Amino acid sequence: METGEAAQPLNQDSARRYSRAKLRLSLSATAIELVLLAALAFTGASLGIEHAVVRRLPAQASAWLIVLGYVAALGALLKLASLPFSLAEQHIEIRYGLNRQSWASWWRDEAKGLALEAILGLAAIELIYALLRSAPRTWWLWGWLAFLAFTILLAQLAPVLLFPLFFKFRELSPENPNEAELIRRLSSRAAAAGARIRGIYEWMLGEKTVKANAALAGWGATRRVLISDTLMQTAGVDEIEAVFTHELGHHVHRHIRQGLLLQAGLSLAGFWLSARVLERLTPVLHLHGIADIAGLPLLALVVAALSLLLLPAANAFSRRLERQADDYVFSSTGRVEPLIQGLERLAQRNLAEVSPPRWKEAIFYSHPAIATRIRRAREWEKQRAATAP
């Protein structure tokens, strides 16, 4: 780990093909989802599903039970429509040599993801419809508040409750002679920043993918930095320190809080818009009032369309935070080379398109392209050389 392996030369030809294949797939999946939701909402098919569900329930079934039955039917339909795309995505990972996961393990992850979506999704939808029934004028405001509380709770609990469902983690230990030096370096970086990071964890990505990654996660007592084993095993100490310092930059600049605030604003707009659309279209679609569960595809369509429209803005915001985190590495360590090395390693391992077309970066990239980040590092270095005494 001391010196690390040199990154292999980049294969940008296959990176471009890989990126195109993934983008085509995700755009097709989104298009199918939108078309399906619109068809359900506007052709009366959603009402048909509702009637079929109600017919199979006892005559005096409660509203809660009808919502449960409808959500199960709609959820199964949407899952069936999206499963071919998930399978195709995994095939792309295999074709480009990025996958290390067996199909059995992949299906287990799918099942866990589905169970999680079912539990959280059903709870959220039951709550929204209870609010629609009991507070038809102000439901969107209460719904938004509940959504906000839940999002904050999830940010806090995800690293201890959700991530371990899919990945193993191991806290770095000073007892391990390979890690003592690394921990000393990372801890002193965090201490110098006055950051209360509650742990540095090795994130076992390597049993599923060759890709490398690192992240800042959690809130308060669960705040931690995650560094993938695929990075730990190949990168040198300087490089890992640079990647860690980037994550520290997210912490110092309070990026998780900023992200949550943005989400709060956007979701308030989303809830308000959903209420207006639902009010307006309830008679047009022959729904039995706004609390009719057959209106769910319409609500989902509003949310999906709004997320798609806001994607470029959300990604621009995210790229700004990533720039800040990179700048934090340069200003706090005074060095650009280790981060550049780390970025080159990421590009090579993850088969990243180093200089994508400008439009693609603007719309779809949550991080600036690798070439953009390296250029900024070089500029920072040049500027420092020019201003140095």
Ligand SMILES: [Zn+2]
């Ligand atoms: Zn970052």
